[in-house]
Amino acid sequence: MTVVVVGQDPKQFKEVSCRNCGARLRYCRDDVEHRSYTCCGKPESDDMIQCPQCTHWVTV
Numbered sequence: 001m002t003v004v005v006v007g008q009d010p011k012q013f014k015e016v017s018c019r020n021c022g023a024r025l026r027y028c029r030d031d032v033e034h035r036s037y038t039c040c041g042k043p044e045s046d047d048m049i050q051c052p053q054c055t056h057w058v059t060v
Ligand SMILES: [Zn+2]
Pocket: 018, 019, 020, 021, 022, 023, 051, 052, 053, 054, 055, 056
């Protein structure tokens, strides 16, 4: 037997915990947003998802 790739599943779920409220979140690539924000006076950007429970943006 040989493993063959027959396609790519775009809905590959990952899990992360919200650092603000502790909710366990499952997300897929489509949910990730690349957002810019300011940290310590410096412009930063990261891939983030928004927690549906507390609306906090969680870096993934
Ligand atoms: Zn949260």
